[in-house]
Amino acid sequence: MADSIYREIILDHYRNPRNRGMLDPHDYSAEDVNPLCGDEIRIDVRATDGKVDEIKFSGRGCAVSQASASILTEMVEGMTIDEVKALTKDDLLEEIGIPVSPARMKCALLSLKVLKSGIYGIPQDDEL
Amino acid sequence: MSTTTDRPTTSLDAEAIRAEFPILNQQDDARPRLAFLDSAASSQKPAAVIEALSNYYEHYNANIHRGVYHLSEMATSKYEEARHLVASFIGAASPREVIFVRNTTEAINLVAQSWGRANIVAGDLILVSLMEHHSNLVPWHLLAAATGARIKGIPLTADLQIDMPAYDELLKEEPKLVAVTHVSNSIGTINDVKSITAKAHAAGAIVLVDGAQSAPHLPLDVQNIGCDFLAFSGHKMLGPMGSGALYGKRSLLDAMPPYMGGGGMIKKVRIDSSTYQDGPARFEAGTPAVGDAIGLGAAVEYLNRIGMDAVREHERELLLYAMGRLDEVAGLIQYGARDASVRSGVISFTLSDIHAHDVAAILDSDNVAVRAGHHCNQPLMDHLGIVSTTRASFYVYNTPQDVDQLVEALNKANKIFEIA
Numbered sequence: 001m002a003d004s005i006y007r008e009i010i011l012d013h014y015r016n017p018r019n020r021g022m023l024d025p026h027d028y029s030a031e032d033v034n035p036l037c038g039d040e041i042r043i044d045v046r047a048t049d050g051k052v053d054e055i056k057f058s059g060r061g062c063a064v065s066q067a068s069a070s071i072l073t074e075m076v077e078g079m080t081i082d083e084v085k086a087l088t089k090d091d092l093l094e095e096i097g098i099p100v101s102p103a104r105m106k107c108a109l110l111s112l113k114v115l116k117s118g119i120y121g122i123p124q125d126d127e128l
Numbered sequence: 129m130s131t132t133t134d135r136p137t138t139s140l141d142a143e144a145i146r147a148e149f150p151i152l153n154q155q156d157d158a159r160p161r162l163a164f165l166d167s168a169a170s171s172q173k174p175a176a177v178i179e180a181l182s183n184y185y186e187h188y189n190a191n192i193h194r195g196v197y198h199l200s201e202m203a204t205s206k207y208e209e210a211r212h213l214v215a216s217f218i219g220a221a222s223p224r225e226v227i228f229v230r231n232t233t234e235a236i237n238l239v240a241q242s243w244g245r246a247n248i249v250a251g252d253l254i255l256v257s258l259m260e261h262h263s264n265l266v267p268w269h270l271l272a273a274a275t276g277a278r279i280k281g282i283p284l285t286a287d288l289q290i291d292m293p294a295y296d297e298l299l300k301e302e303p304k305l306v307a308v309t310h311v312s313n314s315i316g317t318i319n320d321v322k323s324i325t326a327k328a329h330a331a332g333a334i335v336l337v338d339g340a341q342s343a344p345h346l347p348l349d350v351q352n353i354g355c356d357f358l359a360f361s362g363h364k365m366l367g368p369m370g371s372g373a374l375y376g377k378r379s380l381l382d383a384m385p386p387y388m389g390g391g392g393m394i395k396k397v398r399i400d401s402s403t404y405q406d407g408p409a410r411f412e413a414g415t416p417a418v419g420d421a422i423g424l425g426a427a428v429e430y431l432n433r434i435g436m437d438a439v440r441e442h443e444r445e446l447l448l449y450a451m452g453r454l455d456e457v458a459g460l461i462q463y464g465a466r467d468a469s470v471r472s473g474v475i476s477f478t479l480s481d482i483h484a485h486d487v488a489a490i491l492d493s494d495n496v497a498v499r500a501g502h503h504c505n506q507p508l509m510d511h512l513g514i515v516s517t518t519r520a521s522f523y524v525y526n527t528p529q530d531v532d533q534l535v536e537a538l539n540k541a542n543k544i545f546e547i548a
């Protein structure tokens with residue numbers, strides 16, 4: 001049943017998000033919207049020696065989109081940029097640990113899409 | 129004296145009506161009884177309409193108007209009979225005033241591109257309201273971009289009805305066109321389109337009424353309303369997807385240039401020029417959705433058997449019951465006027481800070497079908513200062529049990545998110 005997605009992990013991360021906020025300056029940043037239900041996510045990353053030093057997410061939307069962003073930032077802390085680039089949808093879904101129905105996939109994966117956009121985008125030079 | 133929270137016996141035997149809708153009677157052991165509360169998006173179909181459609185394809189399908197053989201004559205006759213039925217349903221003076229289109233959106237685009245391009249010039253003013261569906265906004269944006277016309281929004285009162293004094297002020301600017309919805313698809317406000325039309329005409333403006341949410345739910349009489357154009361969808365009134373109609377006063381339609389060109393709408397065609405049909409045929413280029421129009425005719429007959437006054441009364445009673453029951457749900461805010469006489473059976477609400485999408489997903493797990501989002505009403509959502517609502521909408525097959533199921537599921541959502 002669809003309500004199974006609202007188990008502890010989603011509600012916990014929705015109510016007590018990890019790494020909520022913005023980073024200024026940052027090395028990588030991107031934002032995106034899920035037009036279907038109005039989810040918005042922005043992710044900022046600061047990297048040192050090719051490793052994720054600090055990561056923050058901000059935005060608003062349904063519990064699945066916001067919780068998955070929180071879960072993702074926890075996963076990614078301390079990873080190398082290459083490891084982040086290698087992250088797959090399945091990695092995130094496995095970390096969420098609950099079956100995500102097709103209707104909620106876009107919500108669950110929005111944060112990963114945003115993170116990848118930021119990482120693959122042009123890194124911001126914070127020493128202009 | 130019964131209160132609004134007593135379970136009513138409504139004017140319609142909605143359970144008997146529900147039994148005539150195959151999709152509402154499917155047995156699925158894995159899911160509870162379906163409470164379908166999204167008719168504002170699209171209605172379910174009674175067996176009579178489904179049979180009319182399959183009957184068409186099984187027994188007399190053929191292209192229309194030009195065939196000389198029996199099948200084609202039958203198809204043509206049934207198609208035109210459907211046009212008659214639709215014309216009577218809305219009180220049109222003649223079937224000549226009904227053009228079959230795919231949906232309300234196409235009807236409005238037809239007016240914008242045909243009447244609009246021929247009559248609107250740079251600087252002209254088009255009035256719309258703040259509660260319009262995107263389909264009664266975007267066609268005017270496209271027209272304005274092409275012609276240099278201006279668009280202004282009629283403000284709303286605190287209880288989300290059209291602000292008539294503000295409307296009177298805007299009419300002083302001599303708009304060419306007033307395009308308003310008869311019934312809001314998100315907050316259910318019923319606008320006094322008769323007054324709105326009279327005032328617009330006094331100011332010299334043409335009036336288009338978006339009837340997508342009124343044709344299915346209210347008795348309609350375009351003679352009484354007086355509007356110049358009325359657009360509506362068949363699929364929201366028990367008809368097939370792909371059916372819909374544009375009503376236009378004959379004098380206007382006869383003066384309008386074609387919108388889509390091709391076979392079926394021509395008189396004579398040379399290599400470099402053509403002349404066009406009179407009447408609705410001018411605006412029905414190419415092979416029409418004949419079966420869908422016939423299905424719409426069957427839907428009209430079904431609604432006529434129930435009677436539109438009874439339909440309206442049934443929904444009004446359900447609305448009253450629902451508003452009362454929803455008041456009992458912790459953290460729930462309903463949007464729209466509380467006076468049922470200016471409300472159709474559409475309720476938008478928010479539930480504390482739970483995202484509408486999450487509400488809808490939890491409701492779905494109890495097989496309660498609602499819609500979540502901006503409902504193609506972004507200007508209205510902006511005006512209300514919210515991003516999205518959850519919307520429940522009623523029709524002939526809904527019962528108080530559907531409302532109870534909705535409320536139970538909302539209480540469950542509150543529990544999951546630890547609101548109550």
